[in-house]
Amino acid sequence: MTRVLIATTPAPGHVVSVFEVARELARRGHEVRWYTGRVFQEQVERTGARFEPMRAGLDFGGKSREEAFPAHAGLTGLAGFKTGIRDIFYGTAPGQLEDLLAVLGRFPADCVLADDMCYGACFASERTGIPLAWLSNSVYIPGSRDAPPLGWGLRPGPWPLGRVRDALLRFLGDQVAMRDLRGAADRTRALVGLERLRTGALENIARPPDLYLMGTVPSFEYPRRDLLPGTHFVGGLFGLPPEHFDPPGWWEELRGGRPVVLITQGTTANDVGRLLVPAVRALAGEDVLTVVTTGSTLDTDKLLPLPGNVRLERFVPYHHLLPHVDVMVTNGGYNGVNAALAQGVPLVVAPGSEENPDIAARVAWAGAGVVLGRRAVTESRVRAAVTTVLTDERYRRRARALAREHRSRDAPRRAAELIESLAASHGRIPTGGVTQ
Numbered sequence: 001m002t003r004v005l006i007a008t009t010p011a012p013g014h015v016v017s018v019f020e021v022a023r024e025l026a027r028r029g030h031e032v033r034w035y036t037g038r039v040f041q042e043q044v045e046r047t048g049a050r051f052e053p054m055r056a057g058l059d060f061g062g063k064s065r066e067e068a069f070p071a072h073a074g075l076t077g078l079a080g081f082k083t084g085i086r087d088i089f090y091g092t093a094p095g096q097l098e099d100l101l102a103v104l105g106r107f108p109a110d111c112v113l114a115d116d117m118c119y120g121a122c123f124a125s126e127r128t129g130i131p132l133a134w135l136s137n138s139v140y141i142p143g144s145r146d147a148p149p150l151g152w153g154l155r156p157g158p159w160p161l162g163r164v165r166d167a168l169l170r171f172l173g174d175q176v177a178m179r180d181l182r183g184a185a186d187r188t189r190a191l192v193g194l195e196r197l198r199t200g201a202l203e204n205i206a207r208p209p210d211l212y213l214m215g216t217v218p219s220f221e222y223p224r225r226d227l228l229p230g231t232h233f234v235g236g237l238f239g240l241p242p243e244h245f246d247p248p249g250w251w252e253e254l255r256g257g258r259p260v261v262l263i264t265q266g267t268t269a270n271d272v273g274r275l276l277v278p279a280v281r282a283l284a285g286e287d288v289l290t291v292v293t294t295g296s297t298l299d300t301d302k303l304l305p306l307p308g309n310v311r312l313e314r315f316v317p318y319h320h321l322l323p324h325v326d327v328m329v330t331n332g333g334y335n336g337v338n339a340a341l342a343q344g345v346p347l348v349v350a351p352g353s354e355e356n357p358d359i360a361a362r363v364a365w366a367g368a369g370v371v372l373g374r375r376a377v378t379e380s381r382v383r384a385a386v387t388t389v390l391t392d393e394r395y396r397r398r399a400r401a402l403a404r405e406h407r408s409r410d411a412p413r414r415a416a417e418l419i420e421s422l423a424a425s426h427g428r429i430p431t432g433g434v435t436q
Helices: 012-027 038-046 077-090 093-106 119-128 161-177 179-191 251-255 276-282 318-324 334-342 356-366 379-391 393-407 411-424
Strands: 003-007 031-036 050-053 111-115 132-135 211-214 231-233 260-264 289-293 310-313 327-330 347-349 369-371
Touching: 003 012, 003 093, 003 119, 003 411, 012 031, 012 038, 012 111, 012 132, 012 334, 012 411, 031 038, 031 093, 038 050, 077 179, 093 119, 093 179, 111 119, 111 411, 119 132, 132 411, 161 179, 211 411, 260 276, 260 318, 276 289, 276 379, 318 334, 327 334, 327 379, 334 347, 334 356, 334 393, 347 356, 347 379, 356 369, 369 379, 369 393, 379 393
Parallel strands: 003 031, 003 111, 031 050, 111 132, 132 211, 211 231, 260 289, 260 327, 289 310, 327 347, 347 369
Antiparallel strands: none
């Protein structure tokens, strides 16, 4: 039996992909404890793991970004990206470390499994020597000579000019754009008694993990010749289906013959006016059924009066809804995008803040959807993009190809096997790669 300590940032996008892995580990007879926010306790315990609450760590579970961090309201682009990284992930790491060291004192884990931005877990592994596995909650983080740096929302450029551009952007990012973020990482490490890492921005906060589980398929990530050893593409991990599902009263309309367009901006973004309002109005006169999911409590009065073809819900499980959807309109959250592609659903992406532009760039690179770019989202642009995706079969073909790739992988089983190998070999695991 292996003892596994899971640690996750208390936000839905960082927790949901771990549920299936935790359940598989518990099913195999391993002892699993899970440190995260209290709002997730019931779901954690459903997996068979024992819940460990946050005490010194900041528990902002169940809140939107603006509710948890009011100073972030209105931030977009690079400023929003950097501020989010600094406050949500770097600033909370010391408290997480304190909690995790206390847990490890009474639960001597054989390995730690964390989302790839739970830096308190990274610090705990570095302090104790316990092997560390990351389960991605977004795109591949470490820098590469074969791909553009994070934060710019770029696709790989044509070789060799693309590599020159990317090298220049990495230099500018490290020395100019991300210089303050690099300093924040150095200060955070010093605060917990760890030495400075002389690596690039976004990498100088924590040492690389022993095992890096990518919760997607190779065709959705830029190819690299310098992947971290121990990187494995295990396939999509989309959480556990609800134990009970009572469909809304309009559910049979999904089979009514009209194209179904799902509009969502994830679980934390709460600016209704940015995407939901223009998207709803853009499709009001179209012969489609528009399903809008808010993900959290929002000021939905701005959507009123609802057009006759709109069905508004706070939450509908993707496990049940996505098989009926023809196009998803989204702000570019990683889990939602991959969930859609795993069902063969093409996308229209209007990327928001944080790493959403980088996720959108991968959608465009994979040929599975249309990206609206960083300009203001307008009704005309949304309408044109949805029409394009509905009528141009190329997008659906690419989405279906990605769906076949997802179906070819048993992600929970593969992830559990690799974690078992990590624990058994004390950090030495098979080399990964896109074929794994």
